[in-house]
Amino acid sequence: MLRPILLISLFTAPVIAISCYSYSDYTEVVETAHHRTFCTAVYDVSDGIGAFGGGDRHPSRIPNIVNMTEGNDCVRQLVNNKGLPSSDYYLCYCFQSMCNFPFTWEEFQRRGFTLKPQYASGLKK
Template sequence: MLRYLLLLSLSASAVIGLSCYGYNDYQQFVETLHHRTFCSAVYQALDRTAVFGGGDRHPSHIPKIVNITKGNDCVLEHVDNSKFGYPSSDMWNCYCFSDMCNYPFTFKEFERRGHTLKPTFAMGSD
């Protein structure tokens, strides 16, 4: 009986959600966000900053996630802010679906990795 309860609790833990890194330039500290359905990172090309977090909505309800091509985790988007009096800019929207997959890399590291959150390995990587 105890074995079944343990298996049930382990299988239910995956349903509860993901844990993700949370960071923005205003708070300037990294936190852990719990109970998310996806993790995210947004890299702003204009000022080379980034924001990390996650969402609790189902990914199928977020057009940017649905429109990401298969195999990619980041997509470049041009944002026209001219109607608000701000310059237009490009930003990379990244989404991933495993625990702590949105490690807060600097913009420079993000570029070096080829604009992806996917891990690179020391052996054999360029």
């Protein structure tokens, strides 16, 4: 009796997946990545190049997400590259569909180093 109920609940459980923008300077094409659990944006501070995508792992398994302070979606981090000098990057994570719009470095700076929506004066959400 328990087995049929378990099987029914397994097949009717909602699947939570979002879509994200996907872009890098290598492909120079904005695409959509489907079936992700979070979206990403990575900006290289030294040259202002951004790469966008998403991940399909559980966010609790990504140390950068787990260690982010509440309310922040982007964190500046020094990343050690094997055999190369270290580089500063902004690592951004968000959890709504298409929340990682591929802003230019200049727009990312103007927005205060965040992917969060900017609301018009007086219309804050």
